[in-house]
Amino acid sequence: MSxxxxxxxxxxxxxxxxxxxxxxxxxxxxxxxxxxxLCGENGAGKSTLIKLLSGIHPxxxxxxxxxxxxxxxxxSSSRDAEAAGIxxxxxxxxxxxxxxxxxxxxxxxxxxxLGLIDWDGVYARAKQVLAAARIELDPTRLVRELxxxxxxxxxxxxxxxxxxxxxxxxxxxxxxxxxxxERLLELVTELSARGMACVYIxxxxxxxxxxxxxxxxxxxxxxxxxxERSATTPGEIVRHMVGRPIEDLFPKRASRTGAPLLSVxxxxxxxxxxxxxxxxxxxxxxxxxEVLGIGGLMGxxxxxxxxxxxxxxxxxxxxxxxxxxxxxxxxxxDAALHAGIALVSEDRKRYGLFLDSTIGFNLTLSSxxxxxxxxxxxxxxxxxxKSVFSSLAVKAPNxxxxxxxxxxxxxxxxxxxxxxxxxxxxxxxxxPTRGIDVGAKLDVYEIVNRxxxxxxxxxxxxSELPELLGMSDRIVMLCEGRITxxxxxxxxxxxxxxxxxxxxxxx
Numbered sequence: 168m169s170x171x172x173x174x175x176x177x178x179x180x181x182x183x184x185x186x187x188x189x190x191x192x193x194x195x196x197x198x199x200x201x202x203x204x205l206c207g208e209n210g211a212g213k214s215t216l217i218k219l220l221s222g223i224h225p226x227x228x229x230x231x232x233x234x235x236x237x238x239x240x241x242x243s244s245s246r247d248a249e250a251a252g253i254x255x256x257x258x259x260x261x262x263x264x265x266x267x268x269x270x271x272x273x274x275x276x277x278x279x280x281l282g283l284i285d286w287d288g289v290y291a292r293a294k295q296v297l298a299a300a301r302i303e304l305d306p307t308r309l310v311r312e313l314x315x316x317x318x319x320x321x322x323x324x325x326x327x328x329x330x331x332x333x334x335x336x337x338x339x340x341x342x343x344x345x346x347x348x349e350r351l352l353e354l355v356t357e358l359s360a361r362g363m364a365c366v367y368i369x370x371x372x373x374x375x376x377x378x379x380x381x382x383x384x385x386x387x388x389x390x391x392x393x394x395e396r397s398a399t400t401p402g403e404i405v406r407h408m409v410g411r412p413i414e415d416l417f418p419k420r421a422s423r424t425g426a427p428l429l430s431v432x433x434x435x436x437x438x439x440x441x442x443x444x445x446x447x448x449x450x451x452x453x454x455x456x457e458v459l460g461i462g463g464l465m466g467x468x469x470x471x472x473x474x475x476x477x478x479x480x481x482x483x484x485x486x487x488x489x490x491x492x493x494x495x496x497x498x499x500x501d502a503a504l505h506a507g508i509a510l511v512s513e514d515r516k517r518y519g520l521f522l523d524s525t526i527g528f529n530l531t532l533s534s535x536x537x538x539x540x541x542x543x544x545x546x547x548x549x550x551x552x553k554s555v556f557s558s559l560a561v562k563a564p565n566x567x568x569x570x571x572x573x574x575x576x577x578x579x580x581x582x583x584x585x586x587x588x589x590x591x592x593x594x595x596x597x598x599p600t601r602g603i604d605v606g607a608k609l610d611v612y613e614i615v616n617r618x619x620x621x622x623x624x625x626x627x628x629x630s631e632l633p634e635l636l637g638m639s640d641r642i643v644m645l646c647e648g649r650i651t652x653x654x655x656x657x658x659x660x661x662x663x664x665x666x667x668x669x670x671x672x673x674x
Contacts, residue, residue, distance in 0.1 A: 252332035269293035417637030460639030527566035576607020
């Protein structure tokens with residue numbers, strides 16, 4: 168590809184925010200018909216570079232040059248970038264919730280007839296765009312009625328509908344199901360075959376290695392590595408991303424298990440509203456020092472199980488739950504916490520954090536009941552928070568920093584720190600590495616291993632089969648609320664797990 172002129176070129180880009188250098192001399196090229204993956208940890212500079220290329224950070228606010236089709240450009244806004252043929256699908260959705268799917272697709276470019284909006288033309292155009300993107304959405308539905316995944320698909324259709332020369336996709340599959348992810352990957356491959364140039368940003372290396380022709384790694388605001396996909400490996404990409412050699416994505420842990428700390432026997436739970444059974448006759452146990460992985464497809468009941476165990480979902484119809492041999496009360500999250508069971512939710516921003524509050528405030532929330540005095544002692548709070556803040560190596564100036572200012576990986580460390588201060592015997596982790604980069608994942612894995620080594624019982628729910636296989640001592644697979652397979656570390660593989668996830672029973 169180097170023999171051809173690039174459609175987009177950035178040279179020696181330097182971008183500063185006050186005294187902080189976000190980009191320290193990044194160069195990047197993109198050719199027509201290629202998918203160029205951009206990898207790096209959170210804070211590596213990927214988003215800053217994308218905002219420069221798409222005009223959000225205007226010309227004059229950075230050093231270096233950008234050229235499109237060989238001609239220098241000086242974008243003053245995202246509208247200028249769009250006029251030059253650059254479209255971006257951002258992580259943060261930019262939709263109008265009280266407009267329909269069709270209105271959002273034609274926003275700013277609605278067909279007109281006799282000076283008025285041609286509504287028949289709007290809906291015809293929307294159907295055409297959705298069909299071209301192979302996305303099934305009702306053009307008449309209001310955006311606020313769509314789920315997060317459907318809204319993400321609408322953003323993709325909106326960008327593709329502009330027929331850009333350059334399409335930039337920033338973590339486009341984060342909210343999508345496996346089927347929707349597959350559809351998106353096929354679409355990107357098809358667009359590339361048609362000659363569209365795509366920049367693909369993702370923490371999921373299996374997607375990167377399936378799609379990309381070339382891969383560039385950013386670290387600490389610099390482009391540190393670039394290679395044809397065929398000439399590199401996932402391990403090499405990870406090594407350049409985190410800046411240190413990694414023999415294995417999953418740190419090894421000596422397995423020393425103790426007595427059962429969580430025992431679930433013949434548990435049957437009905438959903439809180441529909442009343443139909445969602446969890447059926449579940450039986451398993453987790454010992455101290457053990458990591459039990461729980462997998463399954465979307466809707467299998469994984470999150471519902473963890474929420475029920477902490478008293479926040481469903482009505483128990485039959486069965487029992489014991490924590491360290493004592494019955495666990497039903498429907499009482501505070502009692503579950505006092506009994507020694509704590510949850511790290513899959514949605515940290517919605518259920519795990521007060522984003523506008525400080526790190527210190529968030530860290531101590533779940534352990535206030537442990538204070539010996541009847542009123543909150545700020546000095547005692549600060550001392551407890553400081554210890555876990557240091558042990559988890561949260562990258563922030565101090566405990567008074569706002570959680571909203573942290574990267575996803577550091578926010579996840581704060582959530583983990585909060586539940587650790589409650590000193591649980593059983594720790595429930597629901598998708599603990601969702602939406603964080605490879606380096607932060609390694610930090611989380613090391614924390615999990617350390618906790619298991621201290622004798623805690625860990626339940627790990629994950630949609631990523633390599634993560635389940637790499638981190639678990641045993642794995643239980645769910646399908647439609649039932650256990651369809653249980654595997655030891657030695658006998659588990661991806662084929663067996665997938666088979667069980669789709670309902671095939673395994674002893």
